[in-house]
Amino acid sequence: MKIINGGVTAPKGFQAIGIAAGIKKGKKDMAMLYSEAPCAAAGTFTTNVVKAAPVKWDQNIVYHQETAQAVVMNSGIANACTGTEGYGYCEETAKAAAKLLNLDPLQVLTASTGVIGKQLPMDVIKTGIETMVPMLSHSEAAGTLAAEAIMTTDTKKKEIAVQFELGGKTVTIGGMSKGSGMIHPNMCTMLAFITTDAAISKELLQKALSGSVQDSYNMISVDGDTSTNDTCLLMANGLAGNQKIKEEDQGYQTFKEALDYVNTWLAKHMAADGEGATALFEVKVIGAESKEQAVILSKSIITSNLVKAAICGHDANWGRILCAMGYSGAQFDPEKVDLYFESAAGKLKIIENGVDTGYSEEEATKILSEKEITAIADVKMGEDCAVAWGCDLTHEYVSINADYRS
Amino acid sequence: MKIINGGVTAPKGFQAIGIAAGIKKGKKDMAMLYSEAPCAAAGTFTTNVVKAAPVKWDQNIVYHQETAQAVVMNSGIANACTGTEGYGYCEETAKAAAKLLNLDPLQVLTASTGVIGKQLPMDVIKTGIETMVPMLSHSEAAGTLAAEAIMTTDTKKKEIAVQFELGGKTVTIGGMSKGSGMIHPNMCTMLAFITTDAAISKELLQKALSGSVQDSYNMISVDGDTSTNDTCLLMANGLAGNQKIKEEDQGYQTFKEALDYVNTWLAKHMAADGEGATALFEVKVIGAESKEQAVILSKSIITSNLVKAAICGHDANWGRILCAMGYSGAQFDPEKVDLYFESAAGKLKIIENGVDTGYSEEEATKILSEKEITAIADVKMGEDCAVAWGCDLTHEYVSINADYRS
Numbered sequence: 001m002k003i004i005n006g007g008v009t010a011p012k013g014f015q016a017i018g019i020a021a022g023i024k025k026g027k028k029d030m031a032m033l034y035s036e037a038p039c040a041a042a043g044t045f046t047t048n049v050v051k052a053a054p055v056k057w058d059q060n061i062v063y064h065q066e067t068a069q070a071v072v073m074n075s076g077i078a079n080a081c082t083g084t085e086g087y088g089y090c091e092e093t094a095k096a097a098a099k100l101l102n103l104d105p106l107q108v109l110t111a112s113t114g115v116i117g118k119q120l121p122m123d124v125i126k127t128g129i130e131t132m133v134p135m136l137s138h139s140e141a142a143g144t145l146a147a148e149a150i151m152t153t154d155t156k157k158k159e160i161a162v163q164f165e166l167g168g169k170t171v172t173i174g175g176m177s178k179g180s181g182m183i184h185p186n187m188c189t190m191l192a193f194i195t196t197d198a199a200i201s202k203e204l205l206q207k208a209l210s211g212s213v214q215d216s217y218n219m220i221s222v223d224g225d226t227s228t229n230d231t232c233l234l235m236a237n238g239l240a241g242n243q244k245i246k247e248e249d250q251g252y253q254t255f256k257e258a259l260d261y262v263n264t265w266l267a268k269h270m271a272a273d274g275e276g277a278t279a280l281f282e283v284k285v286i287g288a289e290s291k292e293q294a295v296i297l298s299k300s301i302i303t304s305n306l307v308k309a310a311i312c313g314h315d316a317n318w319g320r321i322l323c324a325m326g327y328s329g330a331q332f333d334p335e336k337v338d339l340y341f342e343s344a345a346g347k348l349k350i351i352e353n354g355v356d357t358g359y360s361e362e363e364a365t366k367i368l369s370e371k372e373i374t375a376i377a378d379v380k381m382g383e384d385c386a387v388a389w390g391c392d393l394t395h396e397y398v399s400i401n402a403d404y405r406s
Numbered sequence: 407m408k409i410i411n412g413g414v415t416a417p418k419g420f421q422a423i424g425i426a427a428g429i430k431k432g433k434k435d436m437a438m439l440y441s442e443a444p445c446a447a448a449g450t451f452t453t454n455v456v457k458a459a460p461v462k463w464d465q466n467i468v469y470h471q472e473t474a475q476a477v478v479m480n481s482g483i484a485n486a487c488t489g490t491e492g493y494g495y496c497e498e499t500a501k502a503a504a505k506l507l508n509l510d511p512l513q514v515l516t517a518s519t520g521v522i523g524k525q526l527p528m529d530v531i532k533t534g535i536e537t538m539v540p541m542l543s544h545s546e547a548a549g550t551l552a553a554e555a556i557m558t559t560d561t562k563k564k565e566i567a568v569q570f571e572l573g574g575k576t577v578t579i580g581g582m583s584k585g586s587g588m589i590h591p592n593m594c595t596m597l598a599f600i601t602t603d604a605a606i607s608k609e610l611l612q613k614a615l616s617g618s619v620q621d622s623y624n625m626i627s628v629d630g631d632t633s634t635n636d637t638c639l640l641m642a643n644g645l646a647g648n649q650k651i652k653e654e655d656q657g658y659q660t661f662k663e664a665l666d667y668v669n670t671w672l673a674k675h676m677a678a679d680g681e682g683a684t685a686l687f688e689v690k691v692i693g694a695e696s697k698e699q700a701v702i703l704s705k706s707i708i709t710s711n712l713v714k715a716a717i718c719g720h721d722a723n724w725g726r727i728l729c730a731m732g733y734s735g736a737q738f739d740p741e742k743v744d745l746y747f748e749s750a751a752g753k754l755k756i757i758e759n760g761v762d763t764g765y766s767e768e769e770a771t772k773i774l775s776e777k778e779i780t781a782i783a784d785v786k787m788g789e790d791c792a793v794a795w796g797c798d799l800t801h802e803y804v805s806i807n808a809d810y811r812s
Contacts, residue, residue, distance in 0.1 A: 043509075046730065047733070047736075048732035049731070049736075049737060050728050050729055050730040050731065050732030050733075050740040051732075051734070060465070067419065074531055080725060080729075081725055081728050081740065081757070081760055081761065081762075082761070083741060083759075083760060088481075091790045115621065115723075115725065116724075116725020116726065116729060116760050117724060117725040117726065117757070117761075118762075119673065130669045132749030133504060141538075153582065175612060178508075183551060223711040223712060224630065224709075224710070224711060225710055225711060225712045225726070225729065225733070226733035228725075228728075228729050228730075228732060242778075303630075304630070304631055305629040305630060305631060305711065305803075305807070306587065306629060306631045306807055309803070309804050309806075309807030310582050310806050310807065310808065312804060312806070312808040313808030313809040315808065315809055317521075317522075318522075318523060319484070319486060319487055319521065319522020319634075320522065320631070321522040322456050322487050322522065322523075322634075323454065323486075323631065323632075323633065323634050324631065325455070325456065325514060325632060326454035326455040326457075326632075327453070327454045327455070327456075327631070327632035328455075332455065334455060334456040334487065335489060351487070351523070353489075354487055355487065355488070355489045355523075356487075356490060356523050356524075367463045391464075393804055393807075394804055395801045395805070397711075397715070397804070398715055398718060398799055398800055398801050398803070399801070400715075401711070401712055401715030401719070401799075402715050402716065402719030402721065402800075403719040403721055406452065
């Protein structure tokens with residue numbers, strides 16, 4: 001597998017575009033993704049009881065339609081808590097795009113992100129679709145425009161593409177995602193769109209995606225808030241010409257590994273670009289008695305406001321990490337825990353068997369002043385492990401969220 | 407029931423004191439509480455797997471001893487994650503106080519709050535105890551000194567006393583608490599000490615306390631972090647001379663109501679004085695199908711960083727409230743929810759049946775600019791309700807916690 005330039009337009013037959021349609025002032029706010037061939041489509045969605053209208057629209061398509069072929073996205077307004085009117089706007093959006101693309105409306109997925117509770121300005125949306133369809137392009141630049149148009153408080157676009165061989169054919173997976181606040185995915189993250197030209201059955205595509213999100217998007221948290229709009233869509237149009245993946249053979253494994261790479265890369269970059277973040281905070285729990293235990297412990301640590309604020313201050317306040325493990329709900333013996341901090345500046349054992357090692361605070365601060373920091377907690381109960389990603393809690397997070405709507 | 411001046415020294419026979427022993431630089435950091443008569447003692451403690459040494463020490467006394475008569479408290483160092491050495495220091499502390507007070511060491515409770523992972527400076531603690539014992543006093547001022555000495559990042563002391571009649575005798579309950587960060591109590595809060603001269607059996611005292619903390623301390627959250635040190639102790643010395651409460655009769659109810667008032671008052675004041683807080687944020691969930699559902703929903707709202715940041719910005723970002731209800735784990739129909747904001751500046755219906763009422767943003771901002779704000783969510787499923795208390799998330803919270811140890 002190799003990493004190549006580009007994003008969602010890297011796989012064969014995928015076109016995209018992003019524009020400033022006028023939902024947000026002077027910023028790109030609408031995007032489209034289109035495949036020249038019908039795609040097997042898989043999706044994972046928020047588990048929030050409050051589901052945005054486009055989540056419901058997409059679930060209907062992913063669960064009940066054989067194929068999908070386009071996605072219309074907007075940022076600025078989430079189309080969540082908008083009642084039947086909001087759901088109707090998804091249908092109108094799909095119809096408007098379907099007409100111009102010569103598709104059935106049930107082939108058109110929709111996705112929204114932004115303020116909850118406001119209705120979409122449908123005239124702007126429709127004009128945006130009319131503007132975008134003729135601009136759809138295979139180019140790398142067009143993929144980038146789409147990746148930029150779905151951003152809200154994100155400071156960096158997130159796109160990636162990888163290539164690998166499958167039975168002598170070159171297969172490509174491309175992806176883009178957005179998400180910076182209200183990030184604590186449960187089944188999937190804010191918005192992520194993955195494209196591939198692999199030929200693969202719809203069932204296995206969904207299986208690969210559902211498995212992949214568990215170790216990627218579901219392992220990140222910016223603020224503990226699970227969004228109403230979390231959506232990850234994966235579209236496979238088969239244009240790579242590989243023999244169709246129909247069972248969990250070597251080909252499926254190869255595809256799954258590449259997909260995992262793409263999803264993990266996007267997830268980590270979302271955590272690193274968390275609202276107001278100055279550092280990516282990675283937490284590895286090792287020596288766990290089960291994967292589940294390791295997941296619960298690592299997620300509890302990355303979610304703790306107190307741990308996150310300490311990371312912001314480059315402060316090796318390890319007591320907060322042990323405290324967060326302690327209230328996670330997982331059982332372990334605090335008096336057996338070893339804890340390390342690691343970054344490009346080095347690795348340091350902070351506690352051993354639950355007690356301070358007498359480490360150098362100066363050295364710890366140096367390690368914690370890097371842009372990517374890892375904490376490793378060994379609970380010495382078994383062989384399982386998990387990795388979670390978060391970020392620090394900063395003044396900037398508060399500034400962004402104290403007055404998000406204005 | 408009437409509210410009177412004072413705190414833990416208000417009930418008959420209780421003495422207290424607080425001093426600057428030298429654990430923290432130039433700040434009061436040690437306190438003692440002493441009853442002239444042996445007390446029935448009840449306690450509730452953190453459910454964190456990581457329990458501080460004084461929590462374990464106190465559990466042993468509360469669960470296995472008939473009475474207790476004194477408490478030695480310190481702020482600055484939590485004596486958590488300190489291994490067997492830390493537990494030994496609880497015993498040394500109790501022994502030092504017991505010797506001077508002519509008690510058995512198992513009559514002396516201990517409590518600590520502050521940095522996790524550091525060992526107590528036992529010479530300072532012992533000198534502190536020797537200084538405090540001759541200073542112990544019935545005076546209101548001595549109670550206040552104790553309430554001040556247990557503060558860490560708290561900006562205000564929290565103490566209260568109430569009086570009521572029980573079979574012709576005047577009974578008093580006094581209380582003090584501390585807690586400003588790492589506040590998300592589960593069984594009880596950071597540190598709270600309640601004294602009473604009521605005569606009541608140990609069993610009923612524990613029952614009254616355990617019930618009372620559910621609707622008071624367990625309903626507040628500053629940052630979602632459940633501390634390693636959470637402790638609430640209730641000591642009853644019987645000096646009011648009332649006929650001993652031995653069953654759940656009218657006398658028990660009267661006592662329980664007064665105790666609830668004291669605990670709720672302390673809990674609310676802890677939330678309002680949450681680290682960096684500028685506002686007390688009260689959330690009422692009404693129309694719930696069960697108390698449990700109302701508790702889950704209200705706690706999810708007060709714990710959401712995004713909701714808390716919006717309160718900081720006086721921003722009626724109601725979508726975040728619905729979102730936090732949605733990921734709480736409780737089931738409800740988002741399209742039936744009504745939501746109101748209320749404060750001294752008025753009351754406003756923000757959403758009806760899950761959709762924006764078209765309320766005035768100006769009016770909403772006015773309501774949200776007060777020091778005490780209430781959100782009321784009606785889920786229209788039944789008759790149950792719950793109230794939770796939190797505070798806003800501010801720059802100051804990050805400042806306090808980015809570099810707490812320095």
